[in-house]
Amino acid sequence: MAHEKKATSSTAGVEWRINVGDGSSKILVQEAVLATRAWLGLKGLVFKVRKFWEKAYDVGVNDPRKVVHCLKVGTALTVVSLFYYLRPLYEGFGGNAMWAIMTVVVVFENTVGATIYKSLNRVSGTSLAGLLAFSVHWVACKSGEKFEPLLVGASVFLLASAATFSRFIPSVKQNFDYGAMIFILTFSLVAVSGYRVEKLFELAHERLSTIIIGISSCFLVSMLICPIWAGQELYALVTSNMEKLANSLDCCVAEYFSPDDSNKNLLAYKCVLSSKASEESMANFARWEPPHGCFSFKHPWKQYPKIGAAMRNCAYCIEALSSCIDSETQAPEFIKKQLSTACQRVSSNSSSVITELAETIKSMKRSCNIDFLVEEMNSAVEELQQALKSLSKLSIPPESKNITETPTSAAMDTKVPLMEVMPVVTFASLLIEISSRIKGIVKAVEQLANVAEFKVTVQDKCNETQRNNKLQGQQKDEETMKVRQWF
Amino acid sequence: MAHEKKATSSTAGVEWRINVGDGSSKILVQEAVLATRAWLGLKGLVFKVRKFWEKAYDVGVNDPRKVVHCLKVGTALTVVSLFYYLRPLYEGFGGNAMWAIMTVVVVFENTVGATIYKSLNRVSGTSLAGLLAFSVHWVACKSGEKFEPLLVGASVFLLASAATFSRFIPSVKQNFDYGAMIFILTFSLVAVSGYRVEKLFELAHERLSTIIIGISSCFLVSMLICPIWAGQELYALVTSNMEKLANSLDCCVAEYFSPDDSNKNLLAYKCVLSSKASEESMANFARWEPPHGCFSFKHPWKQYPKIGAAMRNCAYCIEALSSCIDSETQAPEFIKKQLSTACQRVSSNSSSVITELAETIKSMKRSCNIDFLVEEMNSAVEELQQALKSLSKLSIPPESKNITETPTSAAMDTKVPLMEVMPVVTFASLLIEISSRIKGIVKAVEQLANVAEFKVTVQDKCNETQRNNKLQGQQKDEETMKVRQWF
Numbered sequence: 007m008a009h010e011k012k013a014t015s016s017t018a019g020v021e022w023r024i025n026v027g028d029g030s031s032k033i034l035v036q037e038a039v040l041a042t043r044a045w046l047g048l049k050g051l052v053f054k055v056r057k058f059w060e061k062a063y064d065v066g067v068n069d070p071r072k073v074v075h076c077l078k079v080g081t082a083l084t085v086v087s088l089f090y091y092l093r094p095l096y097e098g099f100g101g102n103a104m105w106a107i108m109t110v111v112v113v114f115e116n117t118v119g120a121t122i123y124k125s126l127n128r129v130s131g132t133s134l135a136g137l138l139a140f141s142v143h144w145v146a147c148k149s150g151e152k153f154e155p156l157l158v159g160a161s162v163f164l165l166a167s168a169a170t171f172s173r174f175i176p177s178v179k180q181n182f183d184y185g186a187m188i189f190i191l192t193f194s195l196v197a198v199s200g201y202r203v204e205k206l207f208e209l210a211h212e213r214l215s216t217i218i219i220g221i222s223s224c225f226l227v228s229m230l231i232c233p234i235w236a237g238q239e240l241y242a243l244v245t246s247n248m249e250k251l252a253n254s255l256d257c258c259v260a261e262y263f264s265p266d267d268s269n270k271n272l273l274a275y276k277c278v279l280s281s282k283a284s285e286e287s288m289a290n291f292a293r294w295e296p297p298h299g300c301f302s303f304k305h306p307w308k309q310y311p312k313i314g315a316a317m318r319n320c321a322y323c324i325e326a327l328s329s330c331i332d333s334e335t336q337a338p339e340f341i342k343k344q345l346s347t348a349c350q351r352v353s354s355n356s357s358s359v360i361t362e363l364a365e366t367i368k369s370m371k372r373s374c375n376i377d378f379l380v381e382e383m384n385s386a387v388e389e390l391q392q393a394l395k396s397l398s399k400l401s402i403p404p405e406s407k408n409i410t411e412t413p414t415s416a417a418m419d420t421k422v423p424l425m426e427v428m429p430v431v432t433f434a435s436l437l438i439e440i441s442s443r444i445k446g447i448v449k450a451v452e453q454l455a456n457v458a459e460f461k462v463t464v465q466d467k468c469n470e471t472q473r474n475n476k477l478q479g480q481q482k483d484e485e486t487m488k489v490r491q492w493f
Numbered sequence: 494m495a496h497e498k499k500a501t502s503s504t505a506g507v508e509w510r511i512n513v514g515d516g517s518s519k520i521l522v523q524e525a526v527l528a529t530r531a532w533l534g535l536k537g538l539v540f541k542v543r544k545f546w547e548k549a550y551d552v553g554v555n556d557p558r559k560v561v562h563c564l565k566v567g568t569a570l571t572v573v574s575l576f577y578y579l580r581p582l583y584e585g586f587g588g589n590a591m592w593a594i595m596t597v598v599v600v601f602e603n604t605v606g607a608t609i610y611k612s613l614n615r616v617s618g619t620s621l622a623g624l625l626a627f628s629v630h631w632v633a634c635k636s637g638e639k640f641e642p643l644l645v646g647a648s649v650f651l652l653a654s655a656a657t658f659s660r661f662i663p664s665v666k667q668n669f670d671y672g673a674m675i676f677i678l679t680f681s682l683v684a685v686s687g688y689r690v691e692k693l694f695e696l697a698h699e700r701l702s703t704i705i706i707g708i709s710s711c712f713l714v715s716m717l718i719c720p721i722w723a724g725q726e727l728y729a730l731v732t733s734n735m736e737k738l739a740n741s742l743d744c745c746v747a748e749y750f751s752p753d754d755s756n757k758n759l760l761a762y763k764c765v766l767s768s769k770a771s772e773e774s775m776a777n778f779a780r781w782e783p784p785h786g787c788f789s790f791k792h793p794w795k796q797y798p799k800i801g802a803a804m805r806n807c808a809y810c811i812e813a814l815s816s817c818i819d820s821e822t823q824a825p826e827f828i829k830k831q832l833s834t835a836c837q838r839v840s841s842n843s844s845s846v847i848t849e850l851a852e853t854i855k856s857m858k859r860s861c862n863i864d865f866l867v868e869e870m871n872s873a874v875e876e877l878q879q880a881l882k883s884l885s886k887l888s889i890p891p892e893s894k895n896i897t898e899t900p901t902s903a904a905m906d907t908k909v910p911l912m913e914v915m916p917v918v919t920f921a922s923l924l925i926e927i928s929s930r931i932k933g934i935v936k937a938v939e940q941l942a943n944v945a946e947f948k949v950t951v952q953d954k955c956n957e958t959q960r961n962n963k964l965q966g967q968q969k970d971e972e973t974m975k976v977r978q979w980f
Contacts, residue, residue, distance in 0.1 A: 058662070058664070061662055061663070061664070062658070062659070062662050065658075065661050065662055066658070072658065072661045073658065075657065076653075076654040076655070076657040076658040077654050079653055079654060079657045079677075080649070080650040080651070080653045080654035080657070081650070083649055083650070083653045083677070083681055084646050084649055084650045084653075087645075087646060087649055087681065087685050104682050107678070107681050107682055107685065108678060108682070111653075111674065111677050111678040111681065112674070112678070158574075159571050159574060162567070162570055162571055162574055163567040163568070163570070163571045164567070166563075166566055166567045166570045166571075166598075167563040167564050167566060167567035168563070170562065170563040170566045170567070171549070171552075171553070171559065171560065171563040172549075174552050174559045175545070175548055175549050175552055176548070177545070177548070187598065187599070190566075190570070190598050191594070191595060191598040191599070194570055194574065194594050194598065195591055195594055195595070198574050198594065280769070282767070283770050319812075322809045322812040322813060323812075323813050323816070325806075325809040325810075326809060326810050326812075326813040326923065326926065329810070329926055329930075333926070391912070394911060394912060394915060395910065395911065395912050397911055423882065424881060424882065424884050424911075424914065424918070425878070425881060425882050427911065428881060428918055428922055429922070431911070431915055431918050431919065431922075432918065432919050432922040432923070435915055435916070435918075435919040436813065436919070439813065439816055439820070443816075
């Protein structure tokens with residue numbers, strides 16, 4: 007008794023609905039529609055899986071060391087599994103051998119420093135908790151059967167709460183976060199299982215030795231097969247960030263004055279803005295690492311995040327600077343040209359200061375040029391200030407009156423109005439602010455050089471480079487003068 | 494045969510050295526010196542311990558919920574420990590009951606969302622790994638005694654490597670980082686222990702049920718006793734950051750024009766700069782939470798980090814703005830005064846836009862004033878631009894010539910030179926940039942309002958508020974005019 011057919015369109019396909027006499031309705035799903043849906047669903051799934059694989063492939067290609075790390079984890083786990091395969095060891099350690107596997111899985115991290123940090127935390131947390139649990143168990147045993155569960159329960163509650171709270175205290179969080187968790191775990195397990203298992207001391211001894219076996223295999227694999235040192239990573243991150251900052255600054259200024267340039271490195275400073283967390287965690291892990299490469303045992307890793315902070319301070323200003331490029335209100339071309347050379351000199355001098363600082367950290371030798379370069383930067387800033395002063399005397403050149411479209415009526419005067427100059431003045435003063443913030447980076451790197459006792463480069467070479475630099479500086483100045491005269 | 498006595502001062506105390514006849518020297522450590530050293534050491538230790546306690550006390554007082562969290566962990570652990578104390582359960586679950594304790598220790602996190610995330614990851618990782626390990630074990634059993642250890646070893650190596658690699662893929666890292674680790678752990682344990690233990694299926698079943706018992710106790714304690722919701726925290730963080738941003742902006746401008754003001758909130762914007770990581774992790778955890786408070790099941794948590802990013806974008810500029818306050822080169826007071834009112838109007842209008850946005854998110858109701866406030870902000874910006882234009886016509890007032898010290902000779906002209914105006918022009922244009930970046934926050938909040946379907950406030954009330962606002966605006970304008978005339 008079908009009265010009417012309705013075709014209601016849905017996002018996935020078409021539904022055929024029949025209204026039956028009693029008011030209810032039935033849906034006729036055509037086989038073809040079902041097949042189409044299934045096909046579309048399958049297609050979507052295949053697309054998603056493909057995209058996922060592409061992403062995974064990219065991760066591997068961009069940093070092949072990640073692949074190596076995975077193989078290292080596999081190796082360490084397989085090595086530890088030998089303890090199960092070999093019957094004598096199995097009989098020796100029994101069910102506790104699983105603790106070795108667990109240790110490898112939980113402790114093996116990407117960098118050597120993180121692995122050592124977690125390992126030492128695990129050992130100290132386990133030992134301390136085991137010792138405490140043992141004493142609590144002993145006291146509980148002496149106190150009679152009635153109080154035994156009460157005492158064990160209360161100690162678990164109190165110590166677990168206290169250890170959890172300690173993880174919120176910054177100094178504990180930085181050095182013993184993982185250890186505190188392991189402490190809670192071991193204490194609860196030993197205290198509670200001690201209530202049942204009689205051979206508590208033997209158990210604790212076995213557990214600690216299996217953990218040490220797990221940790222040793224982690225140490226060996228982590229340090230001997232393509233080691234990734236947190237210190238080395240931090241050092242590479244800070245120096246590459248410096249180069250990015252220098253590039254970004256140069257690109258920003260070049261892009262402002264001639265927007266045709268390709269600006270691949272324009273946004274490189276964003277890396278500096280977002281690397282605070284990784285800098286801090288790597289500096290924290292690097293402290294646990296043994297001497298490696300050119301880093302001694304007491305290398306001042308804590309200094310690197312300070313350099314990072316100084317760089318971020320500079321990057322904030324570059325962020326504001328880059329917004330000038332996309333700003334709606336722009337100064338007329340002839341005003342921009344007036345400041346172009348001076349601004350570009352400030353940016354190139356500033357970026358060469360940053361590059362020199364990166365070089366200082368890379369070579370771990372004090373730069374003999376840095377004072378000269380900072381002086382150059384200062385003189386470039388002074389020059390820019392002079393150029394800004396000369397702006398007030400600027401009048402609109404006859405030919406540019408017709409070329410540049412100036413919407414305000416004030417622009418028809420011979421003197422350039424303030425509103426026209428404003429965008430470029432803002433740009434220039436941000437640039438000056440950036441160069442003053444760069445001095446903060448210089449200071450931070452100097453501190454590092456002092457604390458890490460960077461060597462001084464040979465004086466003769468120094469003098470020669472300074473002579474060359476001065477010559478180049480003079481040439482640059484002459485070029486600048488020529489460009490000036492051209493206006 | 495002591496020849497001479499030397500007193501060499503050291504940092505810790507005084508050493509008495511006797512040179513003996515054969516050239517060697519002996520140190521006479523006086524008992525008094527030793528006691529002094531011990532006393533100093535003890536004093537230092539007591540000082541350190543005291544400082545540590547003070548810090549711990551501060552952590553507890555500043556956020557009492559952290560203390561509550563610790564007590565919750567203690568409670569959950571004690572509850573789970575009951576499974577050991579009660580004999581029937583002990584006999585049922587045997588040594589596996591330790592998995593319940595381990596689950597509680599590892600899974601219980603500060604927020605409900607993080608606890609649920611870790612719990613679900615643990616269950617799914619364990620189940621998947623158990624299933625896979627079971628099949629591998631079955632295939633290995635069929636393949637004969639010779640190939641058995643080889644097959645198990647190879648599967649552990651391959652799957653552990655693959656799972657470790659998957660943790661580097663962003664989408665896996667975000668949602669299943671912990672699950673992947675648990676997968677490796679369980680697979681290795683089950684595959685390897687399966688080689689020895691015959692009753693593998695029973696073991697897997699028991700382990701899963703103990704884990705579920707652990708998780709259930711975590712869920713109950715976490716959600717029923719003073720729950721801390723990641724969503725609620727994120728929402729509070731974003732709104733409080735907005736208020737801080739508004740305060741900071743106001744303080745910054747007030748401080749620039751009248752440095753006597755107390756500037757407690759001046760650096761509040763730094764919170765906005767540093768809260769990227771916590772915003773993202775909280776948004777990630779909030780997605781796992783059931784509906785709570787005013788948040789429905791599919792609340793668009795991912796929108797909050799976007800609002801946070803827009804705020805940071807704004808905070809970068811405030812950072813640059815705040816550097817104008819401490820800058821060495823300052824505009825003379827009479828120029829500052831010329832722009833003071835206009836700048837303060839922009840800042841107060843901008844901050845009221847931000848405050849209104851915070852109110853919108855807080856009340857989860859669309860604001861009917863926001864368009865009006867943005868308009869007001871725009872008109873304030875236009876007014877500031879007018880004030881900047883009028884700067885070029887400014888001449889030095891006769892009385893201020895004597896009061897303000899102007900080092901450049903150009904300042905002796907009647908027209909104000911550009912260099913004098915520059916700092917305040919930079920300040921003003923940064924302020925204008927900030928107000929344009931605030932529109933980015935407005936957009937992000939609007940998106941949130943659309944996706945989360947915020948309700949519209951009653952129209953009558955809306956109109957009334959708008960009328961009041963207009964009246965207030967007119968009054969403000971009149972006041973501004975009065976202040977203007979005063980100059």
